[in-house]
Amino acid sequence: MTDKLLNTLLITGTDTEVGKTVLTTVLAAYWQKYHSSASMGIMKLMQSGEGDSEWYQKIFSLNQSPEELTPLYFQAPLAPPIAAARENKTVDLAKVWQxxxxxxxxRDFIFLEALGGLGSPVTDELTVADLAGEWRLPTVLVVPVRLGAISQAVANVALARQSRINLKGIVLNCVQPRTNTEIADWTPIELMKSLTHIPIFGCLPYLDNLTDLSKMAQVASNLDLERLLYI
Incomplete structure (x- = not known):
C-alpha cells in the first residue's frame, strides 16, 4: 500500500503541444481543492516566449515571484540554447536548480513542468531526459491521443530508461475532441502497457476551458492518483 506522498513531480511529454500544461493545471487544481494552494508550488524549468508561467500566475494563488515560477526566460519561442544565443546569454542550469x-x-509539493519533449534540448549538450535523470525527478509522460501515439510512447519510454529516469507512468491526453473509438484505436491501453511495461494512469478528455478549476479537479480524480502522486 502506497502512503508516502511525493514532493516533486516532473510533467514532461513526447513533444510540444501535447498537454503538459493541461495535466499540470488539472493536478494543481486537484491539489488546491483537497490540500491548499499555500502548500503547492509550480515551476516551469525554463521558458522561451510567453505562455505557461503567465498562465499559472493568472489562474492559481501561488504567492510566487515570476523568477520562482520560471528561473530562466528567453524571448524567442525557440529551443532554449538557440533562444539564449539570440540574446547573447547562456542556459544557466545552476540557477534553475537553485x-x-x-x-x-x-512547499509540500512541486509540480515541475518541463519544456518540449523528453528529447528537447535544454543546453547544447543536454536534453530534458538528461536533466530528469541527473536530478532524479519522479516523472510522468504525457502522450497525445492521435495516430502515431503508440510509437511515440515506445520511443520516449526507451529514452527515459536510457537516461535512468524514474518514470512513474503515462497519462494520455486528448489534444482535440476524440471519440471513444479513436481513443481505443490510437492509444490502446493494454497494447501500450505491454510494449512499454509502464503504467498508464488514465486519459484526459479534451478540455477547452482550463479556467474551471472545479471541473479540472474533478477530471484529476478520474486518474490513478494513488500511483501518480505517491511513492
Whole structure:
C-alpha cells in the first residue's frame, strides 16, 4: 500500500503541444481543492516566449515571484540554447536548480513542468531526459491521443530508461475532441502497457476551458492518483 506522498513531480511529454500544461493545471487544481494552494508550488524549468508561467500566475494563488515560477526566460519561442544565443546569454542550469531546491524547501509539493519533449534540448549538450535523470525527478509522460501515439510512447519510454529516469507512468491526453473509438484505436491501453511495461494512469478528455478549476479537479480524480502522486 502506497502512503508516502511525493514532493516533486516532473510533467514532461513526447513533444510540444501535447498537454503538459493541461495535466499540470488539472493536478494543481486537484491539489488546491483537497490540500491548499499555500502548500503547492509550480515551476516551469525554463521558458522561451510567453505562455505557461503567465498562465499559472493568472489562474492559481501561488504567492510566487515570476523568477520562482520560471528561473530562466528567453524571448524567442525557440529551443532554449538557440533562444539564449539570440540574446547573447547562456542556459544557466545552476540557477534553475537553485530556484527549484529553494522552492521545494518551502512547499509540500512541486509540480515541475518541463519544456518540449523528453528529447528537447535544454543546453547544447543536454536534453530534458538528461536533466530528469541527473536530478532524479519522479516523472510522468504525457502522450497525445492521435495516430502515431503508440510509437511515440515506445520511443520516449526507451529514452527515459536510457537516461535512468524514474518514470512513474503515462497519462494520455486528448489534444482535440476524440471519440471513444479513436481513443481505443490510437492509444490502446493494454497494447501500450505491454510494449512499454509502464503504467498508464488514465486519459484526459479534451478540455477547452482550463479556467474551471472545479471541473479540472474533478477530471484529476478520474486518474490513478494513488500511483501518480505517491511513492
Amino acid at each position: 530556484g527549484f531546491t529553494a522552492l521545494r524547501s518551502r
